[in-house]
Amino acid sequence: MTFGRFFLLCLLLAGGFAYAVWRGVVDIPDHWNPWAPLDVRQPPNLLTPFKLRALQNDRALCEQALETSELNYRLMPDSTPEPSCPLRNTVRVTNAEVDFSSPFLATCPVVAAYALFERHGLQPAAQEVFGQPVTRVDHFGSFACRNIARSNRRSQHASANALDLAGFRLADGTRITVARDWKGDGDKARFLRLVHQAACKAFNVTLGPEYNAAHHDHFHVDMGGFQTCR
Numbered sequence: 695m696t697f698g699r700f701f702l703l704c705l706l707l708a709g710g711f712a713y714a715v716w717r718g719v720v721d722i723p724d725h726w727n728p729w730a731p732l733d734v735r736q737p738p739n740l741l742t743p744f745k746l747r748a749l750q751n752d753r754a755l756c757e758q759a760l761e762t763s764e765l766n767y768r769l770m771p772d773s774t775p776e777p778s779c780p781l782r783n784t785v786r787v788t789n790a791e792v793d794f795s796s797p798f799l800a801t802c803p804v805v806a807a808y809a810l811f812e813r814h815g816l817q818p819a820a821q822e823v824f825g826q827p828v829t830r831v832d833h834f835g836s837f838a839c840r841n842i843a844r845s846n847r848r849s850q851h852a853s854a855n856a857l858d859l860a861g862f863r864l865a866d867g868t869r870i871t872v873a874r875d876w877k878g879d880g881d882k883a884r885f886l887r888l889v890h891q892a893a894c895k896a897f898n899v900t901l902g903p904e905y906n907a908a909h910h911d912h913f914h915v916d917m918g919g920f921q922t923c924r
């Protein structure tokens with residue numbers, strides 16, 4: 695068999711297998727099936743970024759992902775709270791495994807990524823460093839009809855496609871804030887570095903204090919544009 699024919703045969707076999715998985719003829723676990731909705735309970739794997747991308751423009755798929763989470767949320771109708779900032783595919787989140795400093799409105803993909811981040815990044819980091827869970831997340835909000843600071847480009851906050859994470863409280867009441875604890879080499883700083891890394895894995899964009907002075911007191915996370923981890 696020539697290399698060309700061998701290559702063609704492999705392509706046919708791979709294509710046939712993919713087709714069989716897609717049609718449900720071959721049964722593989724959902725977390726290894728690229729066409730199965732994201733299940734946030736499953737540990738992230740190679741397919742997770744692909745699945746997160748898939749639910750960006752698919753409201754039904756995104757809602758299925760949220761159903762697998764511990765979040766308390768309400769699906770919101772599309773609206774235009776301000777003329778230049780229409781909101782599509784948003785969810786109002788009241789609480790998760792943690793409480794929030796206040797409920798927030800964000801796009802379904804941001805909320806799905808948050809659910810992954812909390813379960814597989816934030817809580818394991820708290821257990822690793824402090825041996826206890828995070829019970830409350832303090833944030834600076836998600837929706838704000840505005841441009842990026844000192845630019846004329848629209849912020850991801852203008853479509854509620856972003857969230858600003860400012861601090862965390864542990865079960866014993868310990869408070870950790872990005873503003874105060876990012877610098878240094880103690881447990882709180884180590885925890886925040888793990889949280890920042892975890893955010894980079896879950897969200898498309900994560901910007902922290904190293905990025906610029908505007909982010910000295912929070913981690914900005916969003917699901918727009920290019921993969922960025924700063």
Ligand SMILES: [Zn+2]
Nearest residue numbers: 856857858914
């Ligand atoms: Zn932000």
